[in-house]
Amino acid sequence: xxxxxxxxFSYQAGTEIIKDITLHFDQRSTAIIGQNGAGKTTxxxxxxxLLKPSSGDIIIGDSSVNETTPATLAKQIxxxxxxxxxxxxxxxxxxxxxxxxLNIGQNPELAKENALNALKMVGLENRLEVNPxxxxxxxxxxxxxxxxxxxxxxxxILDEPTIAQDHLGKQKIKEIIQSLKEKxxxxxxxxxxxxxxxxxxxxxxxFQQGKAILDGSTREVFAESDILAAARVEPPSIxxxxxxxxxxxxxxxxxxxxxxxxxxxxxxx
Amino acid sequence: MKKIVVENLKYRYPxxxxxxxxxxxFTINQGEFIGIIGQNSAGKSTLCQALVGLVPHFYQGAYxxxxxxxxxxxxxxxxxxxxxxxxxxxxxxxxxxxxxxxTVYEEIAFGLENMGLTRIEMxxxxxxxxxxxxITAVKNRNPFDLSGGQMQRMxxxxxxxxxxxVIVLDEPTSQLDPQGSEEVFRAIGELSNQGxxxxxxEHKIEKIAEYSDRVLLLHEGKCVxxxxxxxxxxxxxxxxxxxxxxxxxxVCQALKQKNIDKKTYPATLSEAVEVLRGKIHD
Numbered sequence: 001x002x003x004x005x006x007x008x009f010s011y012q013a014g015t016e017i018i019k020d021i022t023l024h025f026d027q028r029s030t031a032i033i034g035q036n037g038a039g040k041t042t043x044x045x046x047x048x049x050l051l052k053p054s055s056g057d058i059i060i061g062d063s064s065v066n067e068t069t070p071a072t073l074a075k076q077i078x079x080x081x082x083x084x085x086x087x088x089x090x091x092x093x094x095x096x097x098x099x100x101x102l103n104i105g106q107n108p109e110l111a112k113e114n115a116l117n118a119l120k121m122v123g124l125e126n127r128l129e130v131n132p133x134x135x136x137x138x139x140x141x142x143x144x145x146x147x148x149x150x151x152x153x154x155x156x157i158l159d160e161p162t163i164a165q166d167h168l169g170k171q172k173i174k175e176i177i178q179s180l181k182e183k184x185x186x187x188x189x190x191x192x193x194x195x196x197x198x199x200x201x202x203x204x205x206x207f208q209q210g211k212a213i214l215d216g217s218t219r220e221v222f223a224e225s226d227i228l229a230a231a232r233v234e235p236p237s238i239x240x241x242x243x244x245x246x247x248x249x250x251x252x253x254x255x256x257x258x259x260x261x262x263x264x265x266x267x268x269x
Numbered sequence: 270m271k272k273i274v275v276e277n278l279k280y281r282y283p284x285x286x287x288x289x290x291x292x293x294x295f296t297i298n299q300g301e302f303i304g305i306i307g308q309n310s311a312g313k314s315t316l317c318q319a320l321v322g323l324v325p326h327f328y329q330g331a332y333x334x335x336x337x338x339x340x341x342x343x344x345x346x347x348x349x350x351x352x353x354x355x356x357x358x359x360x361x362x363x364x365x366x367x368x369x370x371x372t373v374y375e376e377i378a379f380g381l382e383n384m385g386l387t388r389i390e391m392x393x394x395x396x397x398x399x400x401x402x403x404i405t406a407v408k409n410r411n412p413f414d415l416s417g418g419q420m421q422r423m424x425x426x427x428x429x430x431x432x433x434x435v436i437v438l439d440e441p442t443s444q445l446d447p448q449g450s451e452e453v454f455r456a457i458g459e460l461s462n463q464g465x466x467x468x469x470x471e472h473k474i475e476k477i478a479e480y481s482d483r484v485l486l487l488h489e490g491k492c493v494x495x496x497x498x499x500x501x502x503x504x505x506x507x508x509x510x511x512x513x514x515x516x517x518x519x520v521c522q523a524l525k526q527k528n529i530d531k532k533t534y535p536a537t538l539s540e541a542v543e544v545l546r547g548k549i550h551d
Contacts, residue, residue, distance in 0.1 A: 035446040036418035082417055082444070085363055137361055138309050160417075163443045164360065166308045166472055167513045192446045195516065234447035237475050237516045237538070244542045245549060254516055258523045264549045265524075 001025050001155060001186050002047060007056035009046055017042045019210040020056070029177065029187045031197040031218070034207035035232040040190045041082065043207070044157050049073040060155070075104045078148035082159040082190075084140035093119065093135075093143060094128040100151040111150070118150040121176055138164040145176065156180060158189040162196055174200055198222065198236040198252040206231050223250045272435060272466045273297040273320065277334035280315060280324055289315040290324075291490035292334070297468065299434075302461040304481035304498070305470045308511025312490040313470045314360060317437045319343070320468060322351040339434050353384065355435040356428035360443070360470075362420040365427075366412045373415070374399075374408045377427045384431060398426035401456050403449075417444035425453060435466040442473065454480050475515045478502060478536035486510060499533035499540070517541035 002025040009018040017039050032040050045051045047058060049070040058065040060076050078100070081087040090096040097119055101111035119125045122142035127135070132143055141163055148156055161173050177200055180187050191197055197204060197218060204221040206214035208231040214221050222228070222235050225243070235243070242251040242260075251257040273296065280290040290312050297303055305313050318324040322343045325332040336343040339354045359365045370376040374395060381391045399405040402422040407415060412423060421444045428436060438457070442450040450473065458480050461467045471477050477484060478498040486493040486501055488510040494501055501507075502514035503522075513519070514536070521527070521534045526544045528535055535541040 036416055036444075036449055041416070083361075083363065085361070136309060160444065164309075164440060164472070166511055168308060168511050192444075192450075194447060232446065232448040234451070238520075240538060241517060241520065241541060244538065245545055254520055254523070258520055261520075261524060261545065261549055 001027065001061065003059040004047075005057050005059070007046060007053045007058060009042060009051060009054050011042075016054075017210050018046065018053075021210075021212050022056075023205065023212060023215065025186060025188070027181075027184060027186050028202040029181055029200065030189075030203040030205060031201035032188065032190050032205050032207060033192070033194070033197060033233055038207040038231075039210040040207050041159060044079060044159065044188070044190060047155075047157065048077055048079045050079075071104075074100075074151070074153075076153055077155040077157065078151050078153040079157045080141075080144045080148050080159055080161065082163070084137065084144045087144045087147070088132045088140060091131055092128065093124055093130050093132055096132050096143060097147045097150050100147050104151055106152075114150040114152055115146075118146040121149060121172075121179070122146045123172060136164070138166070138169050141165065142169070142172070145173070149176070149180070153185075155186045155188070158187070158191075160191055161189055162191065162193045170196065194222075194234060194236040195238070198238065206233060219250050219252055222252070270299045271296050272299040272301075272339060273468075274335070274337040275319075276337075278319060278336060279331075279333040280319060281331040282315075282328060283330045285330075288490050290319065293490075293492045294334075295485065295492060295495050297466060299466055300461055300464045301482045302458060302467045302480055303469070304477035304484045305468065305487060306472075306474065306477060306484060306501075306512055307487035307493075310489075311487040311511075313487055314439050315490075316487065317357060317439050317468070317470060320435070320437050321355050321357045322346060322348045323357075352380075352431075352433075354433060355437060356380075356431050356433035358425050358428050358436070358438040358441050360439040362417070362424035362444075365424045366420065371411055372409050373404060373412055373423050376412050376423060377430050380427055380431045394430045394432070398430045401429070402426040403452065418446065418449055421445055422449070422453070425457075429456075429460065433465070435468065436460070438467070438469045440470055440472065442471070442476075450476065474502075474513065475517070475538075478515045478518075479538070486512065497533075498536040499528060499530075502536045503533040521545065 004021055004023040007021045008016055010016050034040055049065045097115040098111055101114050162170050177187050201218055204218045205212050214227055222239050238251050238257055242257050275293055275295050278290050278293045279288055281288050307313050319336055326348050367379050377395050378391055399408055404422045407419055425441055442453050454476050457467055481498055484498050484501040485495045502518045507514055517538055518534045518536050521541055535544050
């Protein structure tokens with residue numbers, strides 16, 4: 001769905017933030033992880049066409065980002081910003097979610113249907129007339145997610161979707177991701193919540209200093225403890241528990257570890 | 270020594286009907302690291318605002334009961350007087366930045382200037398917190414040019430530089446990478462060991478379990494429980510309050526493996542490893 005070929009990018013001449021990255025994205029849900037400043041947000045802005053590569057090219061579907069405007073790309077790829085305040089600008093929840101679909105040319109009826117469905121998915125369907133600035137940070141984030149879902153793009157990128165979310169909010173986002181996967185959408189995320197990555201994403205890519213230094217299934221990536229440590233990436237809590245209990249295998253869920261311990265235990269648990 | 274005393278605190282925001290805080294009472298001792306947990310809308314942020322006087326002085330609304338910080342009753346005091354005793358780091362660092370300073374250095378100096386410190390004292394404190402929160406490299410950058418994580422570190426640094434007796438932090442690590450979060454927890458934990466009283470709201474439940482001396486569980490404005498992390502996270506009814514225990518507790522609960530006290534389940538990685546090791550690898 002996305003082909004990234006030899007892409008580099010600099011905000012200022014001489015300081016490359018993205019360094020010669022080549023990646024192909026299929027429909028697998030993908031998490032991009034790495035420490036602050038690794039180039040993750042810059043990379044997704046390049047995918048979205050908000051920034052143009054200094055060199056190399058990115059092909060979204062059949063379109064090159066070098067030859068396409070962000071407005072055209074908006075029909076194919078949606079990006080939920082890290083900070084909701086950078087994204088929200090309308091005076092009501094419904095207006096905010098309607099803006100994207102109408103702006104990419106959906107007819108008003110379909111746009112409203114998509115907006116209402118998206119708001120229902122995030123649990124804001126009863127707050128249509130509320131000013132977004134009166135929402136809590138967690139609800140603002142859910143509103144931003146709804147605004148992008150309503151555009152019905154094939155590719156959806158979520159920048160730090162779990163910020164300010166409690167357990168129920170995370171469960172809601174987990175269900176949204178699952179629902180988008182079932183609709184054959186490519187869901188990508190930039191995220192620091194490794195437990196959420198382990199449970200929800202099939203593929204993981206590790207960024208360090210502008211380079212993609214690891215790329216594979218989430219289990220394969222979290223098995224590379226030395227490389228992760230060098231990239232200042234902490235494995236998921238459940239993976240760490242398995243490691244400190246002496247297991248060689250990588251655990252991504254509680255269930256996996258509990259079943260293994262039950263099998264291995266020398267006393268009745 | 271009691272540092273914070275909250276007695277029958279009730280609070281309702283203007284133009285609302287429901288109490289945001291409903292008859293809350295607790296005490297916190299000097300140097301304690303207190304974690305506050307609960308689902309969204311439980312009243313966590315409002316409680317933070319009440320500890321620093323923004324509730325009721327800034328938000329107004331209906332207020333009852335008492336909050337006493339270091340002997341000063343919040344309602345009878347002013348935000349400026351309280352700011353010398355207690356500092357707050359907001360949930361969204363964007364809302365904390367003054368907007369009037371052009372560099373990170375000047376931003377951190379702002380609070381110190383208002384305290385009337387000498388230039389030498391200010392420079393020492395600023396350099397110290399820049400180093401502590403690893404933002405020396407961006408000290409000459411405009412605060413609005415920082416990444417979310419850097420801005421969050423700056424927001425914490427600007428409060429820690431004021432050396433308050435009590436620091437209240439509302440989700441201070443939400444935009445930091447895991448290593449960055451760990452560094453902030455460690456730095457705040459060290460300040461607590463040195464005598465600073467810490468009150469922190471966080472959804473990173475594994476970190477709260479590891480660093481907190483006690484955890485306050487809030488639900489619908491009420492204090493459900495205030496006890497050790499192991500006691501709180503071993504509660505059978507935790508899910509009813511929209512909170513899940515750390516994964517270490519959940520694994521041990523599923524395997525029915527309790528701490529040596531035979532009452533609670535492990536809440537941290539080290540406790541879980543201690544309990545489970547030796548019972549596997551037959």
